[in-house]
Amino acid sequence: MFKLDPMQSYMMPAHFGPRYIGEKTSGWYRDVTAMTLSYRTDREKLAAYLPNNVTVAEDAIVSVFYACNKQVDWLAGRGYNMIGVTAAVVYQGEEGPIEGSYSLVIWENLTDPILSGRELQGIPKVYADIPEHSIDQGKWSCTASHFDSTIVDLSVSNLVAVDAEQVTASQKDNVDKDNPMGWRYLPALGGFGPEVVNEITTYPSENIFTEVSVGEGQIDWHQLTWEQNPTQFHIVNALADLPMLENLPAIVTKGSTNLMVPERWTRTLR
Template sequence: MFKIEAGRGYMMPAHFGPRYIGPGTSGWYHDVTAMTVPFLTDREKLSALLPPRFSVAEEAIVSVYFACNKRVDWLAGRGYNMIGVNASVVYTGETERLEGSYSLVIWENLADPILTGREVQGIPKIFADMPDHSINSGVWRANASHYGHPIIDLEISGLRAPELEEIAAAHEAQKGRDNPMSWRFISPTALGESGLDEYLTFPSENKISKIQVGEGKLNWNTLTWEQNPTQFHIVNTLAALPILEYRPAMVTHGAANLALPDRPTRVLR
């Protein structure tokens, strides 16, 4: 009879044994190019998307980002692309209070990180087709689609090196707010057994080697059930969030580590 070994990491199907851990299976992403387009939205409409214990931060900021991840250690050097949507929030639990970002959704174009992120970290990841970003006449673009129907297009133009004051302001704005958070919710079965309903934080470390700022633009596409039967309600809800004001967009290049021994993924209290 197969038995789970204490202290080992398992994912479904668990009966084949624990996840392989060996040389080169670190959490480092050695080559990450990212585009981030933040905007101010309607406070009440954003609040309606947050679960209990979460509230909108001082400013109702939503950040849409694209990341082209290459040379990923735990994928034996392979890579994948992602487009995520974060909300600036405050978490108020029974014993702790955190300021940070709440993951509304992340699209990725590879099953492995989707399954790992959902099972281990409770991150709301789903699939989309997503090519690498393009650069044409200084304009950066990225997009995602599913079943051949466009979901979102990102664009950043007018890129320039940031001023020292802008860098200092960005660092100050992030102080004490480096807390990415998610909601791991798995419905109970039809027989009434309990599911999962908990909040998590999944810290990471980013090493930026190059940064540019510019003007961002987003184009969401509204979809029908026939076009995208499992995601149309997600896309349409995000498309309905009003863009009241774009904030400075960024293009960055560097590396990231998603496995920090001193700050592991944990349940919020």
């Protein structure tokens, strides 16, 4: 009879044994190219998508990001692309307020990080086709689609380089605000009834930038019907309906990211 080892990490199907963890399976993403576009939105409309004890931060900022991840250690050097949406929030917990960013949704084009992110960290990941970004006459562009229907188009233009070391140092100085949050929610078997798991999680990371540029961003959401995207149309339309009241400078970065920071491990917020 198969028995679980409480000192090991398992994912379904667990009966084949624990996940392989070795000297080469660190959390480092060695080559990451990213675009981040942010804007201020309506506080009340954004609050409608936040769970209990999570409130909109003062500036009500939404960020849409793209990342082209290559040389990922835990994927044996393979990679994948992602487009996600986060909101600046404050978690009102037992230990006092915690500032951070709440993941509204993250699309990825590879199953493995979707499953591990959802099951182990509570990150709301779903699948989409996300080709690698393109650069045409200085304009950076990327897109996501599902069932052959476009979800969103992103672009950044008029880029100006800034000091990458200063940006990295600034992030380290603001580590108390580096609290990416997710909502790990698992309903009862079959999808109805009292939830099995219902908790707010945080999964800190660290970044090292080698190149940073600032420019002007453009976000184009595509309103979809059930027929076009039966499993995600309601997500896309909700994000499309969030008003863009003020666009903030867009950022393009190159560098590396570590998703396993032992001193600030993934945990449930109380």
